[in-house]
Amino acid sequence: MAALFLKKLTLQTIKTENCCIRRCLSKYILQGPASPRPPRLIHAKAFSTEDTQDESTKKKKNETAFSSVGRKINERIIHVLDEQGNDLGHMHRANVIRLMTERDLRLVKRDASAEPPQYQLLTGAQIHQERLRLREAERAAPKPGPTLTKELTFSSNIGQHDLNTKSKQIQQWIEKKYKVQITVKKGKSADEPEDKMEEMCNRIVQAVSGIATFSSRPQPIRGGKAVMCVLRPLSKKEEAAWRAAPGTPRGDALNTGDGKDGASGVLPH
Secondary structure, rough: HHHHHHHHHHHHHHHHHOOHHHHHHHHHHHHHOOOOOOOOOOOOOOOHHHHHHHHHHHHHHHHHOOOOOOOOOOOEEEEEEOOOOOOOEEEHHHHHHHHHHOOEEEEEEEOOOOOEEEEEEHHHHHHHHHHHHHHHHHHHHOOOOOOOOEEEEEEEEOOOOHOOOOOOOOHHHHHHOOEEEEEEEEEOOOOOOOHHHHHHHHHHHOOOOOEEEEEEEEEEHHHHHHEEEEEEEOHHHHHHHHHOOOOOOOOOOOOOOOOOOOOOOOOOO
């Protein structure tokens, strides 16, 4: 009903208003609103932090690659070494370029953080050999990876033979660069000392002191009904310091028993 009334009102306005308004409104009513334009597709590169990181990593890798810088030397004065490693001192870049041309040498950046930056003149064969050496060193370097954790749980009233077996297992895991989470549960004996569980953790880490140490010291869990600790392999620096310490026992730290029980890795009493 309202729509019909609005239509009648519009037609009445067309008849009564001046020609300009009538012509404009008539054109709008007869032709209707202009058809909307079809949407246009805009091609845009999606933003991604991974793309940014990849580009940054690629750029950094290219900057640190061992290669000739050509004749585009950004610094006016640089510190130069010749192909034999002899120090030529500070030189103007024009003199360096002239020396490169005369002796058919390439220029390689050695230390960009030095003041002035240090460069070396090398032959193409020397650059190739250095690239091969760096590639071999990169392949030989250990690949970083996630540190895995092994878990071991036993009671504080465990027998000595079983404890020796478990201690040997701990040693094998540590040698493979695993972390070892040890949980010692409280024994059923009523007269067991309160610190026996923690003492057992300390005995184990003492037995493997040459290859492992605490990553997490013994802490009570389960309302004091158990104690948990985590062992980790020694770093090369820690291992060297342990071997250099006076009174360090030689040989396998776990092989301290007489072997009468047929098990290696006897823990000290």
